[in-house]
Amino acid sequence: MSSIRHVEAGVIPADKQSKIDALEQKFDDANAELIRHAAKIHEPLFQERADVTKSIPGFWHQALVNCLGTSIYIDDDDHALLSHITDIQVSRNSSDPRAATIEFFFSPNDFINDASLKKEFTLAKDASPLGDKFVFHEDTVPGPTAISWKSDEKNLCKLKPTKGPEVGANGAGANGAAGDELEDEDDFEPGSFFSSLFDNTSKAIAGVLGENIVDELYQNAIGFYLNTAPEAFFPDESDDEDDEDEDDAAEIDLEADEPAKKKNKKE
Incomplete structure (x- = not known):
């Protein structure tokens, strides 16, 4: 009769450890290659999607609203400018696709002079090697984006600034550096979407919002637009x-x- 086993950590024999380590490295290398390959084959598909969705009025505006990971950052005053989005693109480095640049394209409007706004997320210096466990908002660093507002009356970042313990000068946290988590989520007020994403450099705010755009919204934009995506905002x-x-x-x-x-x- 077999004995009952309880949950406990197993032990690799010393003479097998080197082989296990080598095998784990091979798995990591294979995962890295899969990540590069997925980014490569998806790129032309995303471009093909963009060619079609550009002709659908309000496509990205509706997708942003339907995606819970982005809609929670949208203020009522943001919709007038969000309705001018004609395209959203996510660019990745072919050698290491984990870092990303998000670019929003706009039709002429009364808010900003910019035809597009870029938000760069560079790979953190202490990020694990490609193929290891990766969390976008923890392992990338959000850069600031300057927005050319047409007037202070239209400056959504100034009118509806992001507020919370993580937000200080240049998006620094209360301790003077961009922290990983919000100290008190009850004190967090996202303000304008444009403040949270473009004006902010906190991992806990711009990083999380960027992660939601890169990993959720952009990957399944059509599903969010149709409100059929698994992560869509269903009442x-x-x-x-x-x-x-x-x-x-x-x-x-x-x-x-x-x-x-x-x-x-x-x-």
Whole structure:
């Protein structure tokens, strides 16, 4: 009869450790090659998608709203400028696709003079080698983006600045450096989308928003536009329906009890 095993860490025999290490490195190298290959074959597909979606009015604006990872950063005052987005592109380095540059393209508008805005995320110096575990907002460094606003009255970054313990000069945190996590999420106010993404250099704010754009929105833009993506912002109607069913059931039970009570009185 086999003995019961409980969860515990296994031990690699000393004479097998070098072979295991070499094999793990081969897996990492294979993963790195897969990442490079995926970026290479996706690039022309994303361009083909852009050629089509540019002719769909409000495509990216709606996709941004439907994607929960980006919509939570959108202020009501952002929509007028977001509606002028004609394209969003994510560029990657062919040798190491983990770092990325996000570029927003705009039609002529009353807000900014820029035809496009770029947000660069460079690979952090202490990032693990390609093929190892990688978390975008932890292992990249967001750079600042200057925006040429047409007037202070249209400057969304100034009118609706991002607020919170992580936000200081140049996006630095309360400790004088861009931190990894928000100290108190209750104190965080995203303000304008353009402040959180372009004006900010905090990993916990611009980094997370950039990660949501790169890994969620851009990868499945059509799904978000159609509101069919798994991560899309679906109104949670199931709870409301359950509540309505319970209320209906309660009303039926109450009505059913009335005749019984009357019958008891007669008895």
